[in-house]
Amino acid sequence: MAKRQKMSSIKLADISENYLFILPAVIIFAIFYIYPFIDIINLSLHEWKGIGPKVFVGLRNFKELMSDKIWWKSIWNATYITLWALTFQNVLAFMLALACDREIRFKKFYRVVFFIPPVLSQVVVGLIWRWILNAGKQDGQYIGLLNHLLDSIGLHHLTNDWLSDPATALTCIAIVHCWMGFGWGFIMLLAGLQTIDKQLYEAAKVDGASSWSTFWNVTIPMMVPVILVVVILTVLGSMQAFILVLSMVGQGLVHHTDVPVTRILGAMQGTKEFGYACAMGVNFAIILIAVSALMKMGSNKLKQA
C-alpha cells in the first residue's frame, strides 16, 4: 500500500516535471497570444470607436460581415495571391532546387543569390518594384524599367500602367510576392532533395528508366512531405501578406488590391470601427484554421497513399 502511494507520488512528480518543460512556452503564449485574442473575440461582439464606451451588439458585426462584399473580395484577392504563390512560386522554387541539386558550376553562388530577396525588407522591395513598374515618361522616355524594356524591344503595344490597371495590379503584386518568397521554398526543397538517397537514382538508371520517369517515380514520392510543409507555409504566408500591398499601391486600387489584413487595418485606422475590425480578425482566423485543417487531413491521406 505504502509502496503504491510512493509510486503514484513519483509519477505525479514525474508528470509535473514534464509540464515544467512546456511551462515557459505556455506562459508567454497565454499572456501574449491567448489573452489578447480573447479580448479580440470580446471586442468583436461590441461596437467601439477606439475611445469611449463599448456597446454590446451581439453577433451583429458578424452578420454584417457575411454580406460585406468588399471583405469577401479581399479574401478572394488573398486567395488569388496564394494561388500564384502555390503554383508559380513553388514550381519556380522546385525547378531551381532541382537544378542546384545537380553537380553544376556556380552551385554555391546560386544558393546564396536566390535567398537575397527574402532578406530584404518589404518596404525596400515595394519601393524598387514601384520604380520598375512606373508608367510615367520623362522627355518622351519611359521612367519605369519594364515599360522602357518593352518599348525598346519593339513591344510598345504591351506597355501598360501596371499598378493602376485593375487587370494587372493584383497580378503584379502577386508576382512580386512570389519573387520575394521563392527563396524560402527553394532552400527547403533543395534540402529535401539532398536527403534523397542517391542510390535510388542509380538503381533507376540501371533499370533503364528515363530521367522523366525517375523524376515522377522516385523524386516526387520522396519529396511529398517536404512539399506539404512548403505548401502550408506558403498558404499561411501569402494569405496574411500585407506590407508589400501597402508599399506597392498605398491605400489600394479601388478594391482590386485589398487583402484581409489591409481591410482590418483600414477598419481600425480609417473608419474607426474596432469592433468590426476584430470581427474580421476572428472571421479570418477561423477561415485559416479551417483551411489548415483541410490541408492537414489531405496530407494525412496523401501520406497513407
Place this chain on the structure above:
Amino acid sequence: MKKIIALVLLVVMAVVGCFFWGCGKKPVNTNEILIWHWMTDRHQAFETLAQQYSEQTGVAIKIQLFAPPDTYSQRITASAQANTLPDIFGILDKKEIFADFIKYGLVADLTDEYKKDDGAWEQAMFPKALEVNRFTADNIYDVKPGIYGVPIDVTNIQMLYNKDLLEKAGVKEVPRTFDQFLAAVKKLNSVGISGLVSGWGEIWLADAFASNYAFNIMGEQKIMDTYQGKVPYTDPDWLKVFRVFKTLSEAGAFAEGVVTKPNKEAEQDFALGRAAFAYNGSWCVNVYHDMNPDLNYSAMLPPKMNPDRPMKIWGGAGSSFVVNEQSAKKEQAIAFLKWLSAEKQQAYLARETRNLPANRKALAAIPEVLSDFAKVMDNTTHPTIWKYNELPKVTEAFDKGLQSIVIGEKTPKQVAEEVQKVKEREMEKQRNRQ
C-alpha cells in the same frame, strides 16, 4: 545535472520575473513635459525650440516622434485606452473622434486661456487656424463650446504649376477655368508632358479635390444637406462633380499611375518636371526645395467649373496640439504651447520648415511661393469645421468610386448610384441604433 536544472529554472524565473519586475517598476516620474508628435520634417526644429525653452524657463521638454501618421494615430488610440497619454499630443482623426476625446476628459479646454488679457492669444492667431480646434455653440457632438487645441501651423491644398513647362508647351496664361485647363492639358500632352500629378494613393487627397469642386458646383449648404441625407448623391450637381474626374481622365489630364501614387512620389514627379501641374498642400514648398531648388513654379486655385460660385479649397490648421486634461503638468504644458505659438517661435518654424505660421504676426518670415498660399487662406474650408460630416463608409465608397472613374472602370452615374446605396444603408443602420 544541477547546472541543467538551474539553467531551466533560471529561464522560467527570468520569464516570470520579468513581469513582476515590470509590475513593480514605477512609471517614469520626472518634471519633464512629454510631447508626442508625428511630424518627421519638423522634429529637428521642435527639438531646437524645446532646448531654448528649457534654457529660458528651466522647464524640461521631452519630444518623441512616431511616424508614419497611421502608427501615431494607432498609438494615441491605444494610449487613450490605457490612460497613458503624454502631456501634449495631437489628434489626427475626424472631429467626431476629437469630440470623444474631449467628452471622456482627455483634452483640456483652453478657452479661458485664449480669452485671458482681452483675448490676446486668440487674436494673435489666424482665425482659420483656430476654427479647426473650436467647437461652436451649435456643434452636433454635445461638446461644451470652446477652443481645445493650439495650431502650430497653417496649411492649404491647391494646385501648383510649373512655369517653364507651360512656356515650353506654349500655354501663355495660367488656366482659370476648366475649359482653359483642358486646352492647356491638350497642348502639354502634344509635346509629351503630363498634365496633373498628385498622390492619390493617399486617397484623402482625391477626396479633397472632389470636395473643392463640390463647393464650386453646389455650395456648402447643399453638401451639408447631402450629408444629412436630404439630397441624394444621384443629384445632377453631384453627377457633375463625378464627371470632373471623368472629363479629366478622358482628356489625358492625369499623370500615369495617379490613383496609386504615394504623395512623395508625386512630389518627386512634379519637382523633376515630369508633370506640369500638381495638386498638393503648402508643405510642398519645403519638399520641392529639397528635391529641386531651381524649380520654377507657382500656386493657383483649381480651375473653376462653375463661374458663379467661388472655388473653395481645403485648409486651416495644418497640425495642432492638445493638452492632456489629466496631466499633472497641465499648466506648464499650456504655457509651453503658448510660447510655441508666439511670434518669434512661429517665425523660426516658418523659416526652418517652410510652413505657413499659425501666428499672423510671423507671416513676414515666409518665402515668396508660400505667400501665394497665404493669400488664399480666405478661400479655405475643411471637414473639421463643417457642421456635419459624411459617414465613414460612405466616404470610403465615394473615394473608391473616384478611383473607379479615373481608371475608366465605372461611369459617374454608376458610382453615384452605388454611393447613394451605401448612404441609404448606413443611414438605415444609424436609425436602427437610435
Place this chain on the structure above:
Amino acid sequence: MNGYIIRRNMRYFVLHLFLMSVAVTCLFPLFYMIRCSVMDNQTIFTDKGILPSVVNFGNYATAWVDGNFGTFFFNSMLYTTSVVIGIVVISSMAAYAFSRLSFPGRDWFYYMFVIAMMIPLPGSFVPLFVLMNKLHLTNTKIGYILCMINVGLSLSVILLKTFFDKMPSDLEDAARIDGCTKWQIWWNVALPLARPAVAVIVIFNALNVWNEFILAQLLLSEEVHMPLQVGLMKFINVHTVNYPIMMAGLTIAAVPIILLYLAMQKHIIKGLSSGAVVG
C-alpha cells in the same frame, strides 16, 4: 557522339541561362540600392549609366550620423540575439516535451501552438498594448523581447517537434540507462543532435526580428529602445527627398542580415535536410 555533346552543352547553356536570369533579378535590387547609395541627389535622376560616373561613399557616413544608426544598430543586435536565444531555449524545451515526454493534455497544448499561427497579428494591437501597459512593459526592452519571442514561438515549436519526432531515440535511451535526467538528455543529447534544425530556427527568427518594425513602433517610445527598422522608417520619411542617403541607410540595414545568412546558409541546408521540415 558529337551531337550528344552538343546537345548536352546546349542543355547546360539553357540551364545556366535560366538560373542566371533568375539570379540577376535577385541581385538587381541589391545592386540598385548600392548604386543609388553612392550617387548624389543631383546626378541620381540624370545619370542613366549602369555604373555611376561619380562614386561618393560619404552618404554612408551621413546616413550613419544623421539617422543615429549607432544606437539603433546596437538595439537591433541586442533584440535579435536575445530573442533568438530565448526562442531556441524555450521552444526546444517545449518541442522536446511534445515529442518525447507524456503528460495529460499534451496534444491539446501542441494544437494550441499550431492554431496560433493562423491568427493575424495586426488585429490584436490595441488589446496587446493595453495588456503590456498593465504589466508596465511598454517602452521597455524586455517587453519588446518577450513579445517577439512569442511571435516566433509557434513556428519554432512546430519545426523542432517535427524534427524530434524523426530523430531516432537510441542515443537518448542509452543516456537514460546511464542515469541521466530528462533535463540532461534534453540539453546534452537531444539539443546537440538537433543542431541543424536549430540553425534553421536561428535564421528564420533572426530575419523576422531584424526586419520587424510594427510592434516596435507600437510598444516602444524612447529612441534609446528603438530597433534599426524603426529608425529606418523615420529616416525614410525624412529623407524621401534625398534618395542616395535613404538608399545608403537601407543598405546599411540590409548588410548584417545578409552576412548572417551567408554564415548560416550551410547549416540551413544541413538543417533542413536533416528532417526539420520533413513532416
